[in-house]
Amino acid sequence: MTDAISIKAQLQACRSKEETFKALVALSKTLPRLSAEEKTEENKVKGCDSAVWLIIKESNGIRHFNADSDAKLMRGVLIVILSLVSGKTRSNIQQMDLTAELAELNLSSYLTSSRTNGILAILNRIQHV
Secondary structure, three states: OOOHHHHHHHHHOOOOHHHHHHHHHHHHOOOOOOOOOOOOOOOEOOOOOOOEEEEEEEEOOEEEEEEEEOOHHHHHHHHHHHHHHOOOEHHHHHHOOHHHHHHOOOOHHHOOHHHHHHHHHHHHHHHHO
16 A cells, blocks of 8 residues: 555645546555455445445554445545554554544545545544444
């Protein structure tokens, strides 16, 4: 997975909504797809307009995430979110202000109220499950 620093630099370099959209779509292609067996109701994030699945695994106190969506733009947003939290402990993740982190990345024009609710549901699940 692409690291958070390079993703942040890539998104902050975007000077228009179109550039940001293209960057998110390009990032979406780097997110590994979940199998049909992993796309269960249990893994589905409630509150998202598009279908979003999130799998959280922990090994030696370190959290690892797999996610997928049926929407390209949301897959791009997922890769951004996962780059921020993957490889950290639950405690580290809970102490992060993920909303503020995302606000720094030129994503506001894509975060319609319904999409924002979905992203907040994803962040809530990441920080509290």
